[in-house]
Amino acid sequence: MTPIYDKPLSLTLPTLALAGAIFGFFIDAGLGTTFVAVPLVALICAALAYVALNVMPKQREREMRWASIILFAVGGFLVAGLSGLIVAGLFGWFLGWFIYWIGRGRYRGPLPPYLTSGQVLWHYTFRVIVGAILVFLITPIIVVMPLSFNAEDFFTFTPEMLRLDPEGYSLKHYRDFLTNPEWTNAVKNSLIIAPIATILSVSLGTLAAIGLSQSHVPGRRAIMAILISPMIVPLIISATGMYFFYSKIGIVGTLPGVILAHAVLGIPFVIITVTATLVGFDRSLTRAAANMGAGPITTFFRVQMPLILPGVISGGLFAFITSFDEVVVVIFIGSAKLQTLPWQMFTGLREQISPTILAAATILVGISICLLATVEMLRRRSERLRGMSPS
Amino acid sequence: MSDTSAPTETAQSGPMLAADGTPLKKSLARALRRQKLRALLLIAPLLIFVLVSFVAPIADMLFRSVENQIVSETLPRTTNALADWDADASDSPDEPVFEALFYDFFLAQERKLHTRLGTRLNYEMTGMSSLMRQSGRKVDDISDVYFDQFDDLDKNWDEAEPWAQLMGAPDWVAKMEGWEKGDRLPAFKLAPGIADLLPKTAEIYGEFAKFTINEDEKSLLKEEPWGVVHTALYQDLMAADVSSYTGPQAEMLKTADAAVVGFETVGFKDGFIEIDEDWGSREVWTTIQMYSPAYTNGYFLNAVDMQKTVDGPQMRDEDEQIYFTLFKRTMFMSLVITFSCILLGYPVAWLLANLPSRTANLLMILVLLPFWTSLLVRTSAWKVMLQQQGVINDVLVWMGLVADESRLVMINNQLGTIIAMTHILLPFMILPLYSVMQTIPPSYLRAAKSLGATNWTAFWRVYFPQSVPGIGAGSILVFILAIGYYITPEIVGGTTGTFISNRIAYHISSSLNWGLAAALGTILLGVVLLLYYVYDKIVGIDNVKLG
Structure with a gap:
């Protein structure tokens, strides 16, 4: 919507030189040199921009971009080997795009024409800030993954890993995770406790959510507050109370005790998701079914259930992940025999810190990605079923 | 419906009728009632489940924070006798209290309850635990004075059977004789009249009999009674006249009755002070007296760094105040975390919404x-x-921003807890903010600017006020979650970055001061529930969204 025109070189070249200087600073840091790469790379970037914008014809943009990638990749390889090639190649790719984005004035394209240059600058600075926050959100999860392939028992990147030397990587932490009985038992316990707790909370929770969604429920607010409370009460307090009470009735340290506790903790999630799904449920459908002669049970399983199933399943996934992740309560009311995966990780982090934790963490991240994808898919499907447009 | 809505001659004059002839109002009420009942029946299983496995434990914990039966259960006679004692009038109570203490303590140490009591009272006054242990070992010193003299008089006084015949009802003794190992032991029954004749002996022997039958599951005909019954018997014989007694073992009792006048005696008070002179100290007795009632606010006072004293609750010394500091730190760090979440979450939510x-x-x-x-x-x-030696420090060192020998300390302190928890709780801030911001039309900002507002004014006066509900919802949610956090502070918090939850966990698993843990938990729960109530008022619990 805004006309795009070439920017003067007095803006483009200093900007490009600045980008080059920043990259040069990292090169200096990596090689241990002082102020060698900064002016050098800045100069290269400015020269490259001059060539691309003023010497080469406009239709040669694609070739110019490739030239930038290759130039930097080769340079990087000569200076720092394989990892240098990758890092510098990426910078070359970024530079090729950046030269044209700035030099040809493309950055003004998506913005309204009346913005001042200060507003434009703020617009992009803001995006960089948000980008940094998103990096903050995601980095811890990303960092764990490569570290879990560390060949040493260190929690940081070894020089071999940074050189992308295959010697620096190994699967030994995964091997330990899959063969060490402490870990395999923990996985087994988690896989016994979580599904049973989930089934318990989903079946009871769905029924109650259906009850709660009817129009005339006395004390609906109070009931809702009680049912949601396991999510609000701090876990340490739930754990304390359960420890006292469950030891009174003699189920501390037993499988039923842990399952019961985890089922209760999962219930709020089932209630919230299923009631949310039921808000959009068209009651005339059940009446129509009843009108055509279906009994309440048939109506429930053939009409209502298929429609609210996405909500039920995502509630179930929430309940599952709650139990699968839960550590505070299980520490208090579990026993050594009932160690779950999070518990094992917790003791591992607190006492004998071993990198096997990182392998376990990577596997758990994989599981949560799958769960996230499933829930997201179900949410869209449910919105489609209810006739809303998926956002 | 169609029947009643179609007006007829009769329907116009009387109430409207449903299809089956009942008045419409009644029929509707019945249908509604049935609907309500069905809804409640659907909810009931879950509600009961949550009440039993979640609400009851919480209630139990609340109860534990004031419960204090252990003192009055372990020392029932002493706490009774001590009720009238005035700590200002005398340093230590009189002989009757010590007499009660002797019986209570002897029975407690036979049942191994005195160490538990010592642990409990030690929370309130250091040294109580060792006093109880010490006295438990030596309380025999007092009872042995009388036991030895009865034993010298007649060896039968140290035998199980004569005692059982003397104290037990004849039919019970007969049942006892027919008892064989493996059967249920017959419940003990006092001989008729013996309780009037020898009241103390009957009481103490009764306790012994109950314990031996119920806990030890041994035959009273084989188990010699505890040494304490001889003391009781001595006191009874000194007071009572047994000449009219004709029951079993009358001869033995009468001989003893004649002999007790010449017995060597020992004062209970002197005996206890001999065992440990702390029994003469006023502090010990005021502590016992203060914790005699079945319910106490002592745990709560401890939880806010106060102390129960004779003159009422008082603050502890400055250097002993740990919980107040801890609560303050928990609040402060939760606020910092909430604020950082707003700071980091707001731009992200804004961008996502736009x-x-x-x-x-x-x-x-x-x-x-x-x-x-x-x-x-x-x-x-x-x-x-x-x-x-972690990734961030490595990067900083690599970039030359930090020297290798002065790597930043970012873990095991408050900074570590704040960074990690901000990251963990950030999504809880972004999601409610996002859902509120989605509803703010972007045209408002443009309108403000076209009316001449600067960028900042347009944001601050037009956009920001509309996003406040999102900030409120997110902040309360993050704050509620933050003040109860346990795992993250435990792992990255070290000693200075821990929360009140970590202290609760410590009292449950390490120091075993459960009452204090429950009191701390109750205070925390109170704060959380208050915030939950506010959240419910502002956002409504039905509006909590996930993902």
Whole structure:
């Protein structure tokens, strides 16, 4: 919507030189040199921009971009080997795009024409800030993954890993995770406790959510507050109370005790998701079914259930992940025999810190990605079923 | 419906009728009642389940924070006798209290309850535990004075059977004789009249009999009674006249009755002070007296760094105040975390709400992935990143910003807890903010600017006020979650970055002061429930959204 025109070189070249200087600073840091790469790379970037914008014809943009990638990749390889090639190649790719984005004035394209240059600058600075926050959100999860392939028992990147030397990587932490009985038992316990707790909370929770969604429920607010409370009460307090009470009735340290506790903790999630799904449920459908002669049970399983199933399943996934992740309560009311995966990780982090934790963490991240994808898919499907447009 | 809505001659004059002839109002009420009942029946199983396995434990914990039966259960006679004692009038109570203490204590140490009591009272006054242990070992010193003299008089006084015949009802003794190992032991029954004749002996022997039958499950015909019954018998014989007694073992009793006058005696008070002179100290007795009632506010006073004293609750010394500091720190750090979440979450939510939905959904994954990732994964990731030999320090050293020997300490302190928890709770701030911001039309900002507002004014006077509900919802949610956190502070918090939850956990698993843990938990729960109430008023619990 805004006309795009070439920017003067007095803006483009200093900007490009600045980008080059920043990259040069990292090169200096990596090689241990002082102020060698900064002016050098800045100069290269400015020269490259001059060539691309003023010497080469406009239709040669694609070739110019490739030239930038290759130039930097080769340079990087000569200076720092394989990892240098990758890092510098990426910078070359970024530079090729950046030269044209700035030099040809493309950055003004998506913005309204009346913005001042200060507003434009703020617009992009803001995006960089948000980008940094998103990096903050995601980095811890990303960092764990490569570290879990560390060949040493260190929690940081070894020089071999940074050189992308295959010697620096190994699967030994995964091997330990899959063969060490402490870990395999923990996985087994988690896989016994979580599904049973989930089934318990989903079946009871769905029924109650259906009850709660009817129009005339006395004390609906109070009931809702009680049912949601396991999510609000701090876990340490739930754990304390359960420890006292469950030891009174003699189920501390037993499988039923842990399952019961985890089922209760999962219930709020089932209630919230299923009631949310039921808000959009068209009651005339059940009446129509009843009108055509279906009994309440048939109506429930053939009409209502298929429609609210996405909500039920995502509630179930929430309940599952709650139990699968839960550590505070299980520490208090579990026993050594009932160690779950999070518990094992917790003791591992607190006492004998071993990198096997990182392998376990990577596997758990994989599981949560799958769960996230499933829930997201179900949410869209449910919105489609209810006739809303998926956002 | 169609029947009643079609007006007829009769329907116009009387009430409207349903199809089956009942008045419509009644019929509707019945239908509604049935609907209500069905809804409640659907809810009932879950409600009962939650009440039993969640609400009851919480209630039990609340109860534990004031419960204090242990003193009056272990020392029932002493606490009774002590009720009238005035600590200002005398340093230590009189002989009758010590007499009661002797019986209580002897029975308690036979049942091994005195160490438990010692542990309990030690929370209130250091030294009580060792006093109880010490006295438990030596309380025999007092009883042996009388036991030895009865034993010298007649060896039968140290035998099980004569005692059982003397104290037990004849039919019970007969049952006892017919008892064989493996059967249920017959419940003890006092001989008729013996309780009037020898009241103390009957009481103490009764306790002994109950314990031996119920706990030890041994035959009273084989078990010699505890030494304490001889003391009781001595006191009874000194007071009573047994000449009219004709029951079993009358001869033995009468001989003893004649002999007791010449017995060597010992004062209970002197005996106890001989065992440990702390029994003469006023502090010990005021502590016992203060914790005699079955319910106490002592745990709560401890939880806010106060102390129960004779003159009422008082603050502890400055250097002993740990919980107040801890509460303050928990509050302060939760506020800092909430504030950092607002600071970091607001721009992200703003961008997400203003981008085209396709891009926003993609970026949303970056927010939701941490939300779905296991808490322990994120905590361990932060431990790995923040360590002195960790990733962040390595990068800083590599870039030359920090010298190798002065690596930053970012873990095991408040900074570590704040960084890690801000990261963990950030999605809980972004999601409510996002859903509120989505409803703010972007045209408002443009309108403000076209009316001449600067960028800042347009944001601050037009956009920001409309996003306040989102900030409120997110802040309360983050704050509620933050003040109860346990795992993350435990792992990255060290000693200075821990929360009140960590102290509660410590009291439950290490120091075993459960009452104090319950009191601390109750205070924390109170704060959380208050915030929950506010949240419910502002946002409504039905509006909590996930993902």
